[in-house]
Amino acid sequence: MLYTSTRRKLNPITATKAILQGISSEGGLFVPTKLPKMDFTVDELSKWSYQEIAYRVMRLFFDEIQDEDLKYCINHAYDEKFDTKEIAPLVHTKTGHFLELFHGPTIAFKDMALSILPYLMLTSKRYNGEEKDIVILTATSGDTGKAALEGFANVAGTKIIVFFPQDGVSEVQKQQMLTTEGENTCVIGVRGNFDDCQSTVKEIFQDQVFAEELSSKNYKFSSANSINVGRLVPQVAYYFAAYGKMLRDGKVVAGEAMNVVVPTGNFGNILAAYYAKEMGLPIGKLICASNSNKVLFDFFESGTYDRNRPFFLTESPSMDILISSNLERLLYHISGEDTELVSDMMTALKEEGKYAVTDKMREGLKDFYGGYADDVKTKAYIKKVYEEEGYLMDTHTAVAYAVYDDYLKETKDETPTVIVSTASPYKFTHSVMTALDSKYEEIGDFKLLEEMHHLIKGDMPKAMDQIETRKIWHKEVCDVSQMKEMVRKFLV
Numbered sequence: 001m002l003y004t005s006t007r008r009k010l011n012p013i014t015a016t017k018a019i020l021q022g023i024s025s026e027g028g029l030f031v032p033t034k035l036p037k038m039d040f041t042v043d044e045l046s047k048w049s050y051q052e053i054a055y056r057v058m059r060l061f062f063d064e065i066q067d068e069d070l071k072y073c074i075n076h077a078y079d080e081k082f083d084t085k086e087i088a089p090l091v092h093t094k095t096g097h098f099l100e101l102f103h104g105p106t107i108a109f110k111d112m113a114l115s116i117l118p119y120l121m122l123t124s125k126r127y128n129g130e131e132k133d134i135v136i137l138t139a140t141s142g143d144t145g146k147a148a149l150e151g152f153a154n155v156a157g158t159k160i161i162v163f164f165p166q167d168g169v170s171e172v173q174k175q176q177m178l179t180t181e182g183e184n185t186c187v188i189g190v191r192g193n194f195d196d197c198q199s200t201v202k203e204i205f206q207d208q209v210f211a212e213e214l215s216s217k218n219y220k221f222s223s224a225n226s227i228n229v230g231r232l233v234p235q236v237a238y239y240f241a242a243y244g245k246m247l248r249d250g251k252v253v254a255g256e257a258m259n260v261v262v263p264t265g266n267f268g269n270i271l272a273a274y275y276a277k278e279m280g281l282p283i284g285k286l287i288c289a290s291n292s293n294k295v296l297f298d299f300f301e302s303g304t305y306d307r308n309r310p311f312f313l314t315e316s317p318s319m320d321i322l323i324s325s326n327l328e329r330l331l332y333h334i335s336g337e338d339t340e341l342v343s344d345m346m347t348a349l350k351e352e353g354k355y356a357v358t359d360k361m362r363e364g365l366k367d368f369y370g371g372y373a374d375d376v377k378t379k380a381y382i383k384k385v386y387e388e389e390g391y392l393m394d395t396h397t398a399v400a401y402a403v404y405d406d407y408l409k410e411t412k413d414e415t416p417t418v419i420v421s422t423a424s425p426y427k428f429t430h431s432v433m434t435a436l437d438s439k440y441e442e443i444g445d446f447k448l449l450e451e452m453h454h455l456i457k458g459d460m461p462k463a464m465d466q467i468e469t470r471k472i473w474h475k476e477v478c479d480v481s482q483m484k485e486m487v488r489k490f491l492v
């Protein structure tokens with residue numbers, strides 16, 4: 001299994017090289033030269049542990065990594081850091097099947113991939129005789145940052161630098177990041193939005209002169225954003241796990257299609273579902289849920305991707321994105337691997353802020369359905385589902401639920417459907433509690449943790465323990481134009 005770029009025909013490289021490098025030198029994303037097919041049955045899925053499923057899926061993408069090494073990575077990633085042995089439990093309520101991806105150390109779905117990425121990275125280093133320190137450079141809309149910090153803090157031979165939009169993350173998210181310990185960590189607030197952070201990080205990656213300067217100091221950049229295949233591939237596994245559980249619980253019969261609804265920002269999570277489907281997992285529709293930043297909804301409606309529009313800060317901040325990086329991989333696949341076309345589209349996106357897909361490519365989008373929900377609607381669903389079904393959703397999951405309800409009304413499609421639940425409600429306490437009752441309006445995130453605890457059974461997640469009083473280690477804030485300088489300052 002080898003990897004090539006979405007923007008250029010190059011000599012394919014190995015998975016471990018793609019993981020180390022993060023992004024191709026001309027700015028393209030690494031993609032498998034051919035998507036593998038599942039070589040096991042859905043009945044087997046219903047019997048296997050999460051770790052076994054992850055192994056059976058990931059080995060198809062990373063066949064270069066020896067079995068015992070891959071198992072080592074998986075067993076160290078999906079261990080007691082997660083608060084349930086199931087790792088990704090499927091919870092059935094009256095109206096929904098929720099795939100809960102928030103049982104890891106930072107209580108959002110980014111843990112599913114970022115708890116394993118450091119192990120894959122170290123394995124890749126070893127396989128390639130890479131002796132330089134790996135510098136993980138990451139832009140975050142809130143959740144990736146903390147999950148990456150959690151994964152890489154104190155990992156020998158790595159450093160991690162995280163940029164986040166200073167005013168674009170929740171109070172809890174910010175506190176989680178700023179209180180990270182570890183000599184090798186650096187967290188910086190940026191006066192700008194997530195797209196500014198992400199674009200600048202991509203530019204820093206492509207800056208060859210800077211790369212050489214750092215190389216001479218024994219550093220090599222890599223990425224923990226979902227542009228890294230080492231993050232994408234582990235995410236494919238939980239769709240297989242979800243199907244196994246739907247089967248185990250009698251919600252589908254073997255081979256019957258299952259739809260998925262995914263609250264989407266950078267398009268990584270839903271792309272993983274698309275990969276699972278292409279590999280042969282019986283997935284029907286891929287329902288892509290957006291908040292008011294509904295650039296993807298408009299794209300699925302019209303075939304034109306247009307980021308020229310106002311940017312909204314919403315109550316589902318991890319989806320406040322106008323440039324969904326991983327869509328580039330989908331464009332590559334549905335264009336028949338036309339690197340020139342993808343490259344032109346990405347240039348148009350950079351220069352004019354938009355591009356349109358061809359009619360042929362639109363064919364390839366037929367299994368996707370786009371929908372969106374604004375904050376008012378999202379919060380109404382949090383209240384409704386809590387009151388009617390006793391299940392408390394976070395704002396991101398609620399966007400997905402709202403879009404699913406619209407989809408049902410519009411299509412009457414009764415295919416069993418899994419709603420991907422990407423964050424614990426504890427991570428967005430203010431938004432969730434005010435959705436239930438406006439009396440919480442004046443109370444901050446931290447004060448509402450206990451109030452929320454009264455509503456939810458079970459222990460409060462460890463991630464929230466004493467969160468308010470932890471020591472702040474990171475205090476730096478910068479402009480977008482200063483980001484590169486901040487990197488230099490931390491490293492030398």
Ligand SMILES: *Cc1c(COP(=O)(O)O)cnc(C)c1O
Nearest residue numbers: 143265266267268269318422423
């Ligand atoms: C990152 C994130 C998303 C968006 O996922 P993508 O893979 O970027 O589309 C949705 N919800 C939460 C809670 C997230 O952290």
